[in-house]
Amino acid sequence: MKLRPRQKRILEFIQEYIDEHDYPPTIREIGAAVGISSTSVVNYNLERLEEMKLIERNREVSRGLRLVKPKDKRGGERVREIPLYGKIAAGKPIPIPDDPETVAENIAVPASLLPTSGEAFALRVEGHSMIDALVNDGDIIVVRSQPEVENGQMAVVEVLEPAELAGVTLKRFYRRDDKIELRPDNPDPSYQPFWVEAEHVRVYGRVESVLRKYS
């Protein structure tokens, strides 16, 4: 079966309408846009399109139609939304937010910057302690959730004790037996590594990618 020009215009209009409104048009709106005065003619053509498997319809439901292969703007799996949980101190640890469940916002990340497997989340870096690792104040890091990381990797960890260091921080991670060294990556001597008991550290994940926007 062949797609007639009027039917092609209907398809295009549906796509445009959904792009603009986030919901499909009515039969009458389609008619007005394509230049069809009768609702029955629109209905007729929608039936043809349905036969051709180009759209799906839910009968007796207003705006009950969808495109079978929507020309999705975000091209399938090329982008994912991950939660942006807030700020992380690259310098001194900062306390965990009271309610970690409340996600401030989501951020869209290209699939090419995401881990190939596993969950991921994002944080905004505050401070300059990882400057030598090319991570700066204001950058957004994408973190792959995982309970362990290898030595030398950039990791997001929570320090439980001692109290004066407690909080979540971004550091290079080195494990020696049951002690863990958290090392900043800044030549400035005001940034010093510190050691913590392994049992007092919880690893959230390792840094997978970095996003930076220049104002």
Added chain:
Amino acid sequence: MKLRPRQKRILEFIQEYIDEHDYPPTIREIGAAVGISSTSVVNYNLERLEEMKLIERNREVSRGLRLVKPKDKRGGERVREIPLYGKIAAGKPIPIPDDPETVAENIAVPASLLPTSGEAFALRVEGHSMIDALVNDGDIIVVRSQPEVENGQMAVVEVLEPAELAGVTLKRFYRRDDKIELRPDNPDPSYQPFWVEAEHVRVYGRVESVLRKYS
């Protein structure tokens, strides 16, 4: 204003419904799902949600509602595809590809990392000359196409003459009268700035953002 549990359930249901049907639910469908017998109560709560800027409504239109920040698969303008033209030397300029029109591939970039206006494209950085600007070998830069840049900005420029420097390169850009200094950002003395006649330089654009993926 506080989000009441019933309103939260309404939001969640709208999201689920859209994910499943590709169009929004009716007031009555929301009521049935959330356990509200009266359409007026659903309407009332939708008005509250609209006040809180959590949804938008088109009155007198069936299913005329949308989530303001839809976790929707087709999240509108949140992502754009831009061409990834290939590699650029952060160190020595590299020749322009014979056919700049042939785009090797496209890359999806979140709108938050794109310039608010104008065209953009992406390049993969090769070399370490911009290491102090936190741009490293392998990073992808997003470039806003523009014919001029301000002094000190990181810019993608093409050098036409002299022949031994000809090519496209990534440098900090400084203009003094009719001469242009192209300055790398690496303390290593093997990276040296150089001066070129302004008429022998073509500016492609300035660096808008940086993406880095750790293997």
Added chain:
DNA sequence: CTTGACAAAGAACATATGTTCCGGCTATAC
């Protein structure tokens, strides 16, 4: 030419769906 399938227009119809109004309930403030 006649026939039948297809496309279309217009009108009438059925109902799906948003809107409005009224009353009741609960909690808090006065």
Added chain:
DNA sequence: GTATAGCCGGAACATATGTTCTTTGTCAAG
């Protein structure tokens, strides 16, 4: 207590919207 505001339920209402029917015109096949 009373008063007020926020929230809810129910029903009547208006209309937005899909469905169906009849009629007309076109075009290719017989």
